[in-house]
Amino acid sequence: MLAGVCGGISLAAGIDVTLVRIGFVLLSLGSGVGVLVYALAWLLLPLQGETTTIFSRAVTDRRGIRLVIAIIPALVVVQIVAAALHIGYLGSFSWPVFLAAGGAILIRRNASEAERVWINDDLIPMLHTGADRHTRRTLIVRVALGIVLGVGGLLVLMLGHPSSAALRPVGGALLVIAAIVVVFGPWWLSLVRDLMSERQARAMAEERSQMAAHVHDSVLQTLALIQRSADDPQHVVRLARAQERELRSWLFEGRPPGTVGEEAKTLAEGIGLIQRLIEADHGIAVHVVVVGDCELTDGLRALLDASREAIVNAAKWSGAGQVSVYAEVERDAVMLYVRDRGQGFDPEAVPEDRQGIAQSIRARMTRFGGSVVIRSSVGEGAEVELSMPRRELVT
Structure with a gap:
């Protein structure tokens, strides 16, 4: 989904990567466990071509471990508040999210060089898209609006009036989805644009490569042979006519030189x-x-x-x-x-x-x-x- 974890699990288990992604999304929306499992998989699965994992490096990162431990009191506070207000969903949802945040800290500090480049170039822009004041202000407004919508959605889901019980889940879910779109939508759009640009550039490069091969197979080869056969006019004429047939076939019939068609x-x-x-x-x-x-x-x-x-x-x-x-x-x-x-x-x-x-x-x-x-x-x-x-x- 983000770091290729779903692809790695798919390759290791022989399962369609789409099914793996759907499973993570459902687990994340249902209880937040999907976020934790994803972070753990990122920690424990080695990057393709490497033998060590992020977790093997994180066990010696004392400062990173202390930062993770510092999250635990905040988790305890949230659990106490959820229990006092009888908000069971908040309590069950918070612990995997907090633990996943701890995993994210270890990942950020102990990722390989290639993963750090990806995190800095692609993932961090999700959190800030620029250094100017206007961009930072837009980011703050976006995040604040997302938090308001998200909290409102959770409250509607859990504390709505009993008479509106049938509509409560739908309204709350819509507010939570709106919060996610507000916060992450611009980054997703940017990512889609980058992927489309990369695909177009790759297609253009492949087309240029094919064009170079066709031109070499026809014109350049024939010109080189004509230079070698300058003292044989009949052979030169035969080569020129053959080249003319190939070029006409390419221009008017769509059959590139050097191909069977x-x-x-x-x-x-x-x-x-x-x-x-x-x-x-x-x-x-x-x-x-x-x-x-x-x-x-x-x-x-x-x-x-x-x-x-x-x-x-x-x-x-x-x-x-x-x-x-x-x-x-x-x-x-x-x-x-x-x-x-x-x-x-x-x-x-x-x-x-x-x-x-x-x-x-x-x-x-x-x-x-x-x-x-x-x-x-x-x-x-x-x-x-x-x-x-x-x-x-x-x-």
């Missing part, structure tokens, strides 16, 4: 289409062996697009007269190998800004959970191993 429905059809296109455009033999077949998913289309780039690289740069492609459909994954016996290269020496391997192969595969292994050495040819999980079979 919707023409193929199965893996074998896609590999066969790639084989015919590359043999026609580059004049090199592509020997294909496919074991098994399956319908194409988005991940397998990315596999085909990455394999096409690997075959094109071999056709353009290896110097070999033939490229071999072997694909095998397994129960939970599809394996595809592209091999040539050309001049080879040193994968470690490829600059990071070269987009052929980085964007057109690796990025395409990793975007859908696939993997890439490149084996090559100078004078020994090259092999590109592509693996893509068949997610539709994963339960």
Whole structure:
């Protein structure tokens, strides 16, 4: 909900995270126990990638423990007042909230560096949104109004006139909800806006990455090959016409360069289409062996697009007269190998800004959970191993 505790419990217990969140909300509204359980889970569950917990560090934090102990007298006072006024709900609701506040103190003082950054950058703004006088005044008014509404709601719930017993719970609940919205609403809206902005930025970055891969697969590759073939006018014309076909297909049919598009429905059809296109455009033999077949998913289309780039690289740069492609459909994954016996290269020496391997192969595969292994050495040819999980079979 706030610190990823629900996600951690969901992962550990194998329960849908939505159910975990609903459980915490119901426990919190019903008796306040949900707040305490959440704080305890935050204390006792380690952050992903870490082995120590906040609690293991908090046991040696003497000042933090003293601050927690200082809360106990306030809790005792509230319990005495609740008992004297016969407000049982206040008494049962206060102890988990006070103990959760003690847990929050220990969390704030003993959180890991990553959690402290998150608390300071995201959680603390919930309590204050700025340092100027106007912002502080707005915060004070908000909190005061929230307290008034919350206390009023609790009083309506517990001390209303018997004749209005049927309406008392509804009115009190509405006042409590209004108090929560007044105090926390601006922070929630800010958090939603930040999440939306982050999602939009991530989508734009992914779109730019895909665009870079498409441009590399078409224009940049062809321009590089034209420079190498400047003394062969017929070959240059053939390359230019092939590039023109690809760009027209991209602009008017929506099929980006270097992709299989919707023409193929199965893996074998896609590999066969790639084989015919590359043999026609580059004049090199592509020997294909496919074991098994399956319908194409988005991940397998990315596999085909990455394999096409690997075959094109071999056709353009290896110097070999033939490229071999072997694909095998397994129960939970599809394996595809592209091999040539050309001049080879040193994968470690490829600059990071070269987009052929980085964007057109690796990025395409990793975007859908696939993997890439490149084996090559100078004078020994090259092999590109592509693996893509068949997610539709994963339960």
